[in-house]
Amino acid sequence: MKYASVAVELPINKLFQYSIPAGFQSQIAIGKRVIVPFGQRKIAGYVVGFAEKPEVADVKPIESVPDVFPCFDAGMLRLTQWLSEYYFCPWGEVMKAALPACMRKIPKKPRRTIDSGREETYQRSKPFRLNAEQKQALTLLNKSIEEGKSRVFLLHGITASGKTEIYLQAIVNTLNKGKQAIVLVPEISLTPQARERFEARFGEETALLHSHLTDSQRRQTWERIKSGKANIVIGPRSAIFAPVRDLGLIIVDEEHENSYKQMESPRYHLREVAIKRGELSEAPVLLASATPSLESYYNAQRGEYSLMTLTKRIDDRVLPGVEIVDMRDERSHIFSHYLKQELEKRLERKEQVILFLNRRGFSSFSLCRQCGYVVRCKRCSVSLTYHAGSGNFLCHYCNYEEKPRKICPRCQGGYMRRLGVGTQQVEKEIRKLFPSARVERMDSDTTAARDSHMRIFGAFKRGEIDILLGTQMIAKGLDFPGVTLVGVISADTTLSFPDFRASERTFQLLTQVAGRTGRGALPGKVIIQTHSPEHYAVLAAKKHDYEGFYKEELEFRRQLLYPPFSHLVLLTIAGPKEDVVELSARSVSDAANEVSQGKGIEILGPAPAPLLRIRGKYRWQVILKGEKVTCLHQALASLLEELENRHKMRGVKVIVDVDPAAML
Ligand SMILES: [Zn+2]
Ligand SMILES: [Zn+2]
Structure with missing residues (x-):
């Protein structure tokens, strides 16, 4: 081989050819990283192909080969190439993103595999007994693991229905086949609780990848996976690129999660990449959620994915009662009379409360305080957002614009308001109403510091906090048996989000938030405050009715030709x-x-x-x-x-x- 095609780590959507000096012939292989001259610079790139003849006249030689082993095997090369083509991101940039930064540092000497020598011992936990629904799901999944076929499953299980136990037992089956598993979870769900469950079952075979690892921990973990010492990889989004050798199962927990979409280049959606990796490795992919994304459920309905359903909570615990408070009748727009009363009761009984408010003061939409009407674009159906420059409201999909209204077009009342309550404002109000309560606010302002999540969750779990107030951060996967009341300050903030998925997000959030209560021995209650009590997302969340929500929302998407129809x-x-x-x-x-x-x-x-x-x-x-x-x-x-x-x-x-x- 005389020439190598190289995908360079630059935002250029093109491969470059380099000649292979005689001294490097034995070191160059597909998937290997090389250092190449580029203009005046030296940059990193990855070998993706070979040629006997040069394609251009002036081909420069490869400068050096920093690693002993290739960074990517053939399967990962195909996966990154697909990602590059689907998401319009240069291949070299995708590969750069698929490797942790610590693995991309150029070593002074060629690096050998490190043996981390972890010698912790674990008390292995025993599998729990499954109920009939869980057994059925596991049997289906196991069959696919046995056959080693790529197939996508959607596990729709209500909150606290025992999805994790199914994961654990399916993983056992995967390991018995001599294969490995990747479990993807939203970053926020990587609580010590979740880690403990996996480590208790699988001990040192577990590899955790999360953002709080130091460089050397991350490198060790990566090497443990590569060398086959760790057979179960658990981590957020980027763990899908983990270098497992023989993949037998991929699990995507909370598959509807927004954080699975990478917001910077490459802007991939983890779910799609997981499905592609499953396809390339002939491994089954399990998507799971209490509130599946509309896209996934639609695919399951059409038979593209196999649907499995869990309708019962473990130990036959009941779902919490959900009550809706119509804020159009209330004087305060933060605390209704009812929520305030229920809060007082909990504080007296020394029970814990979670108060939820979606976002931090992004005040932008126009709402009628009298009838709940939200001004939306007639064509796109997304709420119009306020723009300070023009002082007008406009649709950011199609640019339709209108002046602020004084009179509500629905009830003719004069109570149009620009609505938006921030968590800080709510915190102030709580401290005023309940001066002796121990309150903690949790949003991206208060949790910027490393491990502050864990600190707040720890304090809450130990009962040192009475009221936990937060954004969607607190809605996910947390398990606090002491919580008997969850209050949603305003469902309107998500409902009026300027996005066609606003209703879906609202339903998901309300359902997830409601799932945070009633997990212990005490029954839970959920109170949702809203100006739109008749909205189908709110009503469906009240009734824990995913199917009902799905049907209405799908019809809306069909009419306006939004995904999954486009x-x-x-x-x-x-x-x-x-x-x-x-x-x-x-x-x-x-x-x-x-x-x-x-x-x-x-x-x-x-x-x-x-x-x-x-x-x-x-x-x-x-x-x-x-x-x-x-x-x-x-x-x-x-x-x-x-x-x-x-x-x-x-x-x-x-x-x-x-x-x-x-x-x-
Ligand atoms: Zn009105
Ligand atoms: Zn529009």
Whole structure:
């Protein structure tokens, strides 16, 4: 072999050829990292192919080969290539993202496999007895593990229905086959509780990958997986790239989770990557959730995924009662009379309370305090957001704009308000109403410090906190037997989120939050405050009725041709100068219209993003919507090629997001 094709770690969507000096012939292999000259620089890249003849005249030689072993095997190479093509991200950048930073440091000497020599001993836990539903699900899954076939399962199990025990027993089966398993969990769910359950069952065979590992811990863990010492990998999103040798099972816990979408390049969705990796490794993939994403449930309904259902809580515990408080009748918009009363009772009885509020003061939508009407775009059905510049409300999908209303178009009352309550405001109110209660607020402001989550959760678990107030951070997978009341301060904040998935997010959050109570011996109660008590997402959450919600929401998606009936591509045009950004966005939109003619693609926008300015950059958006993802991919490829030649696009960046999870 004389020449190597190299995917370089740069945002360039192209492979480069380098010659292989005689001295490196024996060291070069597919998937190996190489250091190559690039212009005046030396950069890293990965060997993805070979050739006998040069493709261009002036081929430079490979500079050095830093590692002993390849970074990627053939399977991972195919996976990263697919990711690169599907999400329009250069292959080299995908590979860079698939390796932990500590593994990419160039060692002074070639690195050998490290033996971590972990010698902790574990008291192994025994499997629990499964109920009939759990057994049925496990049998189906085991069959697929036995056969070593790629197949996608969707496990729809209500909160506290014993999904984890199914994971554990399926993993045992995988290990018995001599294979390995990857378990993906949202970062926030990697609580000591969850870790303990896996470690208690599998001991030192477990490898945990999470963001609080030090570089050397992470490297050791990575090496333990690579060498086959650890057979069960547990971690957030990026753990899907773990170098397991013989993959036998992938589990995606809380598969509906928004955090599975990577918000920076490569903007992949973990669920899709997991399914692809399962397909390439001929391993079954188990997606699980109490509130499956609409896309996954739709795929299960169509028979693309195999659906398994758990309808009972373990030990036959009952689901908490959910009560809705109509805030249109209340004087205070933070605490209804009823919530306040129930809170007082809990404090007297020394029971714990979780108060939930979705976001931190992102005050932007227009709501009628009298009838609950929210101003939305007639065409896109997303709520209109307030823009301080113009003082108007506008649709950030299609740029429809209107002046603030004084009179409500539904009830003709004069009570239109820009609504938005932040967690800080609620905290102040609690301290005023219940001065002796021990209150802790948990949102991204209070948990910036490392391990602050664990500190707050620990204190709450030990009963040192009476009221825990927080954002969606506290909604997930936590298990606090002492909590008997969960209060949702305002369901309206999620319901009016300027995104077509607002109802789905609301239903998921309310269901997950409700699942945080009634997990111990004491029965739990949930109180949801809202100006839209008749909304189907709220009503379905009250009745714990996933099916009912799914049907209504699916119909809405069908009518407006939103996913799962279409795919979206979000183009964000960002730059430091507002007028340049706007002009460029118009140019992108024009070009998008040209290239997508006759391809069944609709172009929405350009429109300013709801968060118009982030870190000094102005942002406008253009949305491509189409039923077939292949057509979208084609149009996108032509569009990006066209944009490269456009003079107007100087000074701005176009960010491509295929299948965006949120459009802010
Ligand atoms: Zn009204
Ligand atoms: Zn619109």
